[in-house]
Amino acid sequence: MSNPIEFWFDFSSPYxxxxxxxxxxxxxxxxxxVRWRPFLLGAxxxxxxxxxxxxxxxxxPYSVHDxxxxxxxxxxxxxxxxxxPIATQHAARAWYWLHDRDCAMARAFAHAAFRDYFRDxxxxxxxxxxxxLAAACGADRDALAAALGSEELKxxxxxxxxxxxxxxxxxxxxxxxxxxxxxxxxxxPQIERWLETGGF
Amino acid sequence: MSNPIEFWFDFSSPYxxxxxxxxxxxxxxxxxxVRWRPFLLGAxxxxxxxxxxxxxxxxxPYSVHDxxxxxxxxxxxxxxxxxxPIATQHAARAWYWLHDRDCAMARAFAHAAFRDYFRDxxxxxxxxxxxxLAAACGADRDALAAALGSEELKxxxxxxxxxxxxxxxxxxxxxxxxxxxxxxxxxxPQIERWLETGGF
Numbered sequence: 253m254s255n256p257i258e259f260w261f262d263f264s265s266p267y268x269x270x271x272x273x274x275x276x277x278x279x280x281x282x283x284x285x286v287r288w289r290p291f292l293l294g295a296x297x298x299x300x301x302x303x304x305x306x307x308x309x310x311x312x313p314y315s316v317h318d319x320x321x322x323x324x325x326x327x328x329x330x331x332x333x334x335x336x337p338i339a340t341q342h343a344a345r346a347w348y349w350l351h352d353r354d355c356a357m358a359r360a361f362a363h364a365a366f367r368d369y370f371r372d373x374x375x376x377x378x379x380x381x382x383x384x385l386a387a388a389c390g391a392d393r394d395a396l397a398a399a400l401g402s403e404e405l406k407x408x409x410x411x412x413x414x415x416x417x418x419x420x421x422x423x424x425x426x427x428x429x430x431x432x433x434x435x436x437x438x439x440x441p442q443i444e445r446w447l448e449t450g451g452f
Numbered sequence: 453m454s455n456p457i458e459f460w461f462d463f464s465s466p467y468x469x470x471x472x473x474x475x476x477x478x479x480x481x482x483x484x485x486v487r488w489r490p491f492l493l494g495a496x497x498x499x500x501x502x503x504x505x506x507x508x509x510x511x512x513p514y515s516v517h518d519x520x521x522x523x524x525x526x527x528x529x530x531x532x533x534x535x536x537p538i539a540t541q542h543a544a545r546a547w548y549w550l551h552d553r554d555c556a557m558a559r560a561f562a563h564a565a566f567r568d569y570f571r572d573x574x575x576x577x578x579x580x581x582x583x584x585l586a587a588a589c590g591a592d593r594d595a596l597a598a599a600l601g602s603e604e605l606k607x608x609x610x611x612x613x614x615x616x617x618x619x620x621x622x623x624x625x626x627x628x629x630x631x632x633x634x635x636x637x638x639x640x641p642q643i644e645r646w647l648e649t650g651g652f
Binding site: 309 | 496500508509510511513514517518521522524525617620621622623633635636638639641642645652
């Protein structure tokens, strides 16, 4: 059985959101599964002194334009949320907690969180909203609320971020197919060809 | 008659090189001409304190991998030159001097310079090599040699770089269609659809 494709993302990344709406279907067409792995771009940015895209001169204003055009190009609805970018550690921690209990629930939560943020423009940075979204997916809200404050879950996410950096992962979305790294939703055509041909 | 498409590029940009091999044909399929405009990424980077891609942690090593894979994906031969990136002011100045005299010769020189650098791996940063390439395209070598040292041509390129920055152009390749900006050779599918549909 072939290895799952890895899909690394930050919940605050619009290009990550676009990829989240496509990657499972692309993989399925080639008989592959996808392993989703949220991480924090902030951890990468802090370590290497990168700046968040929206704050970069020229590139920031362009990116807003590009995000909305790419949304139309891919036919995936998207707004630029009023709070953008945001801290996503609570959403990412919730995802890992859910995933350890129920993969399908974690997947449903990821879609719900991305869509809540990038379709409905709601701020998903606070634990309260993360808990509401998780509960709507069937999670035990009180147990998750307790877990979100735990050192164990904080360490878990910290380890995932360190693993991402150790693997050379610096952006969102970041897709890895049998060790081959693809950064950006604009690499979807290359990803498709890679899956079709087994590498080129 | 429709406006020409603008194609901004730096001679040291591999993604700019890829676009240079595609943009005229893409435009021609839609009855459009292309106005090529070399500029210096260094001017943008200096003003906004951006770092050259190869020097950025994680992103730099990834980009080398991505450049070579993109070369195979687009079926455009490419090597990573030993000297990379390089200063390209002499090539860009030569291009503007040629363009003021003979558009077709400037286009031929641009292809020759990009291919010399990214196919054959030759360093095109020095005036000597720029003059050889221009002469092979039919340019008056002595007149160009004299012009390369002139304040007039230096000012010309400085003005082009300032114009790029004033227009929000920060990367290479940068394509502008009737005011709509597209950064990166990976935006070719969006460019094609934009030309087909008149905007989306």
